[in-house]
Amino acid sequence: MARYLIKRILGMCVVIFLVLTIAFIIVRLAPGDPAALMLGPDATAEDAAALRSQLGLDRPITAQYLSFVRGALQGDLGTSIYFKQPVVSVLAGRAEPTIFLSLFSLVIALVIATPIGIYAAYRRGSLLDQGAISTAMLAASIPSFWTGLMFQRYLATDLGWFPASGYGAPDASFVERMGYLILPAIVLGIVNSALILRFTRASMLDILGEDYVRTARSKGMTERRVVLRHALKNAAIPIITVIGLTFALLVSGAVVTERVFNIPGMGNLVVSAVLRRDYPVIQGALIVVASLYVLINLLTDLLYLLVDKRVKY
Incomplete structure (x- = not known):
């Protein structure tokens, strides 16, 4: 029984890790710039660039992914862009x-x-x-x-x-x-x-x-x-x-x-x-x-x- 539980828990960890990866990829394949959407149609390109930098969206994808996984393993799923609160x-x-x-x-x-x-x-x-x-x-x-x-x-x-x-x-x-x-x-x-x-x-x-x-x-x-x-x-x-x-x-x-x-x-x-x-x-x-x-x-x-x-x- 203990052996079965260990195997299942390890399998759960693998599944969750795959979900982390897939979730990270899918949301970034969606069209649209979140910074521009948040600021509205009247925002300038400079404002959008400043917000992207603040949110970390201007960093390389690899750096964003590693930061995302590291935070998720620690129970930190990031901060909501809209609510300005922890996810x-x-x-x-x-x-x-x-x-x-x-x-x-x-x-x-x-x-x-x-x-x-x-x-x-x-x-x-x-x-x-x-x-x-x-x-x-x-x-x-x-x-x-x-x-x-x-x-x-x-x-x-x-x-x-x-x-x-x-x-x-x-x-x-x-x-x-x-x-x-x-x-x-x-x-x-x-x-x-x-x-x-x-x-x-x-x-x-x-x-x-x-x-x-x-x-x-x-x-x-x-x-x-x-x-x-x-x-x-x-x-x-x-x-x-x-x-x-x-x-x-x-x-x-x-x-x-x-x-x-x-x-x-x-x-x-x-x-x-x-x-x-x-x-x-x-x-x-x-x-x-x-x-x-x-x-x-x-x-x-x-x-x-x-x-x-x-x-x-």
Whole structure:
């Protein structure tokens, strides 16, 4: 086990180093001069040159890269060109809504997908099974921004059940801010429940046809115990895998939903940083998201040990 963890951690370090390199290259391939964009159309060439020198953008690419990597290894992702603050502080200030939005969305997706997927597999070929698969495909096909706009229009504006947008006033309590995340979490939960539902159904179908399931039934066990204790437990590994991937996608892919509901999260921040050519923020966000991906992947693999003692590393 220790050997496996060491190998995985070394692999994570390699992945993050590659992400550092790719992030550095990609943002500098983007067209436009960040100094000129910051100063506006009325700035002179001398002003732009002075700002580039201040930001270190006039140094050779190799020197910029080495400085960037050295700072990242020390936990310094640079200073935001727009906010004039450390990138770590800027990202930390936007992390709360994105993390809680992702968690709420994942819970909603699980509440929707898991019981329906289990029951659809148990009643394979039934009207409910066919309806569940069709609904899941429809939910996965509809763009999340359209679903968000419709929910915002009818549930928030017309019925007034939820706040339409925003994240509360600066002095709002934690509970009040969480209330602003319910409607976007429902939107993301519905969209992402489709994949979990299909994986749950497919995994359960594979297990329900096994000999030990038929043996459990022949011993007189109730169907509920057979399905939940024997079948679901052995079908859990693929389901846990897709849940981990879904959570990682939610953390990194909530950009559209945050824009629709005007949530000041990391997704909204990255879009604004791209428009402003705020290189440090873009690089920092890419590094943080990649680190979360590899960390969630590792935690997902370790969860296998809790659900199936036969798994060996």
